[in-house]
Amino acid sequence: MNLVVLGNLNMDLTTYAARLPRPGETLHGKSYGLAPGGKGANQAAAAARLGVPTQFFGRVGEDPFGSQVVEALRSYGVQAFVQVDPQQNTGLAVISVDETGQNAITAVLGANLAVDATDVERAAQALPQAGLVLLQLEIPLLANQAMAARAAERGLPVVLDPAPAPERSLPDDLLRDLYALTPNEVEAASLVGFPIDDLDAAARAARQLRGWGVPLAVIKLGARGAYFADERDEGHIPPFPVRAVDSVAAGDAFNGALAAALLEGRPTREALRWGAAAGAISVTRQGAMPSMPTRAEVEALLGREA
Helix, strand or coil: CEEEEECCCEEEEEEECCCCCCCCCCCCCCEEEEEEECHHHHHHHHHHHCCCCEEEEEEEECCHHHHHHHHHHHHCCCEEEEEEECCCCCEEEEEEECCCCCEEEEEECHHHHHCCHHHHHHHHCCHHHEEEEEEECCCCHHHHHHHHHHHHHCCCCEEEECCCCCCCCCCHHHHHCCCEECCEHHHHHHHHCCCCCCHHHHHHHHHHHHHCCCCEEEEECHHHCEEEECCCCEEEECCCCCCCCCCCCHHHHHHHHHHHHHHCCCCHHHHHHHHHHHHHHHCCCCCCHHHCCCHHHHHHHHHHHC
């Protein structure tokens, strides 16, 4: 069975400096890099690197960035069905990273915001061979709702990464069609209305999301691991101790690996450990898509922690 991803593609311009700049400040950086990214593309690459057959659907502009991102996505083993939109620019993310690996991102989504019913229909054609659908919020909400509904009609589980943080609550019909919702602390706080500043708050948030009818709620906590709740179990997934270099796309590595593990039929806790391991490895490397680990690397880290 395949993993189907409907989502966004960006080119990432990443700058590295001792700290993040303050408003109005010009800060001298140490280096910069240009690399393919976008939450949807990153998560598709993460799953494909783990050996899961992955199909990606989205849009780019008719420009050099678009062709470079699509070529990179295919180089990671993803079947990329990407529409070229001559009326739009390819999405661009400008990322600042400090010496602790923390980041701040400005995303100009471009062609990603033009994803519409025609893209959903193209992606829906892949559902008969799919086992799971993976979504994010860097394409229009209506497209996500339509894709989730098409997947739910077939009884397929849908995992939604509600990133970036939604400005309003998610529609009830979208929540009804989800199997899993995987916000980070900021996104979870936006959804539930209180800060996620410790494990107790993460537990409260996960239970609240479960109360909205989502079978599996996962609160990604960065260096603190993750907290989850489902119909049978809940608890803390501890982090893997690593030296962070760049946290960009760590959540994408987590989601791609989680989706891959669920697609393979792994139990929830085991699947979440796969997500945590992939996220941990990704923060030890610079870049977004290039930081996604291989299956052998994830299995090695899980083996060391067993």
